[in-house]
Amino acid sequence: MSNEPAEAAGTGEAGEPLEPGPIDYVIIQFPGSRLTGEGLPLLIDLVDRGVIRILDLTFVKKEQDGSLVGLELADVNGDGQLDLTVFEGASTGLVDEGDIAEAGALLEPGDSAAVLLYENVWAAPLAAALRRTGARMIASGRVPLQDLVEALDALEALR
Numbered sequence: 001m002s003n004e005p006a007e008a009a010g011t012g013e014a015g016e017p018l019e020p021g022p023i024d025y026v027i028i029q030f031p032g033s034r035l036t037g038e039g040l041p042l043l044i045d046l047v048d049r050g051v052i053r054i055l056d057l058t059f060v061k062k063e064q065d066g067s068l069v070g071l072e073l074a075d076v077n078g079d080g081q082l083d084l085t086v087f088e089g090a091s092t093g094l095v096d097e098g099d100i101a102e103a104g105a106l107l108e109p110g111d112s113a114a115v116l117l118y119e120n121v122w123a124a125p126l127a128a129a130l131r132r133t134g135a136r137m138i139a140s141g142r143v144p145l146q147d148l149v150e151a152l153d154a155l156e157a158l159r
Helices: 040-048 097-105 121-132 145-158
Strands: 023-030 053-062 068-071 112-119
Touching (some): 040 053, 053 097, 097 112
Antiparallel strands (some): 023 112
16 A cells, blocks of 8 residues: 655656546544544545555544544554554645644544545546646636535436
């Protein structure tokens, strides 16, 4: 599994440097700091298959007094079973203290969060080809899942 930073994205077939794909982030809240590790194999699979490259992965906990503390990747939930050491060193420095503070502001006391910054490796060749032709992305965004469900329900109601 490769967690190289974006600047070390590798080379293509002709030995040319690959351009990085689009970069996204997610903040995943764990109410009550309940981290089970159930999603970990799925995240590892995405990396192993070259779908994403993890640039930064940081875990934080909001204490009862509102302060934020970083959590070690080796055993985030303290049960001795959740081994995140596979992601140690996944830090480009792009996620900074200000980003962590913003993530912490979204948490309730006692909750934890994972802040994940990742490259969409699957999209890198397409993005590079488009840039070579002079195309450029002028907008990007995400459709919230609840909005999608509501839109599909509304369409179904019309039938």
